[in-house]
Amino acid sequence: MTTTSDSQNPHPDTPYLVVDSTLLDANLSAMSARADHLGLDLRPHAKTHKSIDIARRQVAAGAVGLTVATIGEAEVFAAAGFDDLFIAYPLWLSPNKVRRLHALASATRLRVGADSIPGVEQLAQALTGTGAEVLVEVDSGQHRTGTSPEEVVAVARSAIAMGLDVAGVFTFPGHGYGPGLRAQAADDEGAALADATRRLTEHGMAPRVISGGSTPTVAAADAGVLTEIRPGVYPFNDAQQVELGTCDLADVALVAVGTVVHRTEHTAVLDTGSKILGADRPSWATGHGRLPDHPAARIVALSEHHATVDFSTERAPDLGARVRVAPNHVCTAVNLVDDLVVVRDGSAVARWPVSARGRN
Amino acid sequence: MTTTSDSQNPHPDTPYLVVDSTLLDANLSAMSARADHLGLDLRPHAKTHKSIDIARRQVAAGAVGLTVATIGEAEVFAAAGFDDLFIAYPLWLSPNKVRRLHALASATRLRVGADSIPGVEQLAQALTGTGAEVLVEVDSGQHRTGTSPEEVVAVARSAIAMGLDVAGVFTFPGHGYGPGLRAQAADDEGAALADATRRLTEHGMAPRVISGGSTPTVAAADAGVLTEIRPGVYPFNDAQQVELGTCDLADVALVAVGTVVHRTEHTAVLDTGSKILGADRPSWATGHGRLPDHPAARIVALSEHHATVDFSTERAPDLGARVRVAPNHVCTAVNLVDDLVVVRDGSAVARWPVSARGRN
Incomplete structure (x- = not known):
């Protein structure tokens, strides 16, 4: 149900979250144009909106697929028919998550992140033989997860040895989230991905996918290195x-x-x-x-x-x-509500459910 | 449904929230004993847990009723049979909230907060003739909402003139949330409530209910002034x-x-x-x-x-x-999940739904 009986009420009881669909569409078009201009695939991060309605608009505007953060989010979007999903996270799989990830890989084109050899061993239990792809996460300066560029070869080699298809590398330049840090973070992102790509290529594992990008850094993304960007916040923006x-x-x-x-x-x-x-x-x-x-x-x-x-x-x-x-931070605000009120030209026109709310 | 089929699984997929019911019961008992020792009514704030299961345990342990923050929370607890609710918030009523609050007052014993004459005018539309009670909010030092002790008489008088039943006063000593500030905040709370009580009494509106208390300040609550405490966090505690x-x-x-x-x-x-x-x-x-x-x-x-x-x-x-x-802050963590895993002696024994999640 994407439209409820009170969708015509322009003044629901406060507090509530409202999306201006004209501004939303403008933001979607601008990012698609930017990705086109850079010659990069656009794979938006759906953790921001958790909304099937918005994800459909992103794909209609040219996105090649979706990025998600969790198996739970992937399950929601796969069930809604999205057939190209990347879980950009170094998953550690419980036995139950092995089953869930295997089922996902059978239902949709799937990529998952990895940043350690023990993590890859877990993924192999779920994914070997399914056609799912692995991207090795590289730390480009946020120092959160990801391997160093030096370690990427060992992780990729281990994944291949276990029968996994290593499609390439990804990073998240989260250290760009600070005043004046965007350009440097974008430079770091390009440098780390270039270094990882060079090392993998030297070892006969040349990446097909080189994925980066965040809403703050995408304007400065290194189109000479990347093949794909994964901004999340851009449909809405925030303070x-x-x-x-x-x-x-x-x-x-x-x-x-x-x-x-x-x-x-x-x-x-x-x-x-x-x-x-x-x-x-x-x-x-x-x-x-x-x-x-x-x-x-x-x-x-x-x-x-x-x-x-x-x-x-x-x-x-x-x-x-x-x-x-x-x-x-709009990503955490949206996760607090069950639906978004949608307005166009000042009139409420729909309610969009936050379908993956809580699937964290 | 308070128990699901996977309630016996001691290791759900992470991340999840888990309640140790032995510790929970000990925390509930300790606060009930403290209220008994002080000779004060205990009206716990249910915004912390939003859980019908936990609210029932609080009432079983001696709570006189519940405090809630919103009309939405009150609706959930009233529908579950709780018959004594205090919305401790200076509500501003849209026409739809007038209808919702009127329906609540018809279904349960209800108290609501007020801190301005225009706010009281709104409440009168919903509550006059229903038997609902108003508590005037006094600012005891947090400087968020609430009247000064001087203004409390004018707000109470206006409420009575509009046919409302002013049962007394309340405050939230939120400025006790800082290291070393608890004792001073509890003193401020007692002083502000005593001042407001004296002024109301002098004007022939002696309060029946003098309500204060928060988890950090309740140990130092002034039992010579208060009649009721409203701590929220104590069932769980947090960092x-x-x-x-x-x-x-x-x-x-x-x-x-x-x-x-x-x-x-x-x-x-x-x-x-x-x-x-x-x-x-x-x-x-x-x-x-x-x-x-x-x-x-x-x-x-x-x-x-x-x-x-x-x-x-x-x-x-x-x-x-x-x-x-x-x-x-446990109150915002609980609001992120649909249910809590409950363990006793290390074994999962139930799932408790967060029934008022998102009713903010």
Whole structure:
């Protein structure tokens, strides 16, 4: 059910999340054009939206397939008919996950990540003989998961020895999530993937797929090295992307709508707390989210059901006024709701279920 | 359905949230004993667990009723048969919320919060003639919502003039959430409530209900002033409470269970990211959660599907090892899952649905 009986109600009870489908489509088109211009495959990360409706639009706009973070997300999208999925995560498989991954590989074209020889041994139990592909994760500077470029050969060789098809390498340049760090992170990404590619090629395992990219770094992606980009946030954008300089407030396609429940002259408390916005707040963020209609305002405190907004020199909105808030990190906000209200030209036109909500 | 067919599986796929029912029962008993000792009614905040099963145990242990944060939570608990609910929030009512609140007041004994005259006007539309009670919220120092003690008389008088039954006052001493601040916040709470009570009494509106209390401040609650306490977190506890000194790591009854997916000698990456732990991190927290079995370890970085743990001088657990993590803030972690795995003496015995998940 993608449209419910109250889809025509333009004012659901607050707080709720709303997507402007005109802005969404513009963001999808812009990223597809960027990937085309770079000559790279676009494989968007569906963890951002967890929505079958949005994933269909991404594929219609030219995406070659989807990226997901978990087996649970892959199961939801495979059941909805998506037939080319990449689980960009160094999975460790319990016996039950061996069964689940094997079933997935039988149902859809599947790629999975790996960054260690013991991890590859697990994957072989589930995937050998299924046609599924493995991408070795390389650390390009975030220092979270991934092998060093030196270790990539050993992991790839071990996977091949166990009967797996190593299609190539991937990285996530997450260290680009900081002011002024995007260009350097994109450079690091290109350098690490180039180094890994050279080493694999020297050992007769030349990669077919060289996958990178994040929403902040994709503009600077090294099209001479990569074959594929995997941005996630770009359909919606969020306050983090605004403050990183990736987009403007006017490009934010998803906001929480809240109500002023308490006010003084220059402050207001909204009912958009951390249970609708998410609690993400990187050290460099100027607050707990941004208000597209009040660019100078800052959310100075956030609890579960209260966002305290300092409107600076502006008069705070009246009690009962509805206020739009861009979450800091849209991926965690979307995972808090069962559906998204969709508006076009100011009118609610649909509800899109967050089909993979909680499949983390 | 409180027990599913896989309730006997002691090792669900990670990450998941698990409750130790022996520790839970001990925490429930300890708080009931504390309330008894203080001679105060216990009205626990159900936003923490959103669970009908746990709320039933709280009532069985002596709670007089439940506190909730939203109309949506109240609807879930009223439908499950709970007949004494307090929505501790200064509601602003849309026309649809007027209808919802009126229906609630017809179905259950109901109290609601108010902190402004316009807010009271809204409540009167829904509640006049229903027997529902209003508690005026007083700001005791958190400076989030609530009136000053001076304004409480005007708000109460306006409510009575509109035909509402003003039962008393409440506050939330949220400024006690910081190291070393608990005792002062409890003092502030008692002073603000005493001041508001004196003013209301002088104006012939002596409160029957004087409600305060939070998990960190309840030990220092002023039993000479309060009639009721509303702690939320105490059934589970969490890393924040440990670091505030409210409890020990051994008292934490709910943890996320994760798997080591990447490791070096002294660090490990777990699959317990912000989509299972929540992203709450107050400035004074030592990390993004704590590991009950590794007290010296700290979660130094957290993304949606990765928790990077520094084990200090200890050797990190092996790849594939299962690790228990106490979230920083259990209320936002529970809201991320559809059910809680329940263990007793190390065996899974049930699944408890998070029935009000997302009703924010």
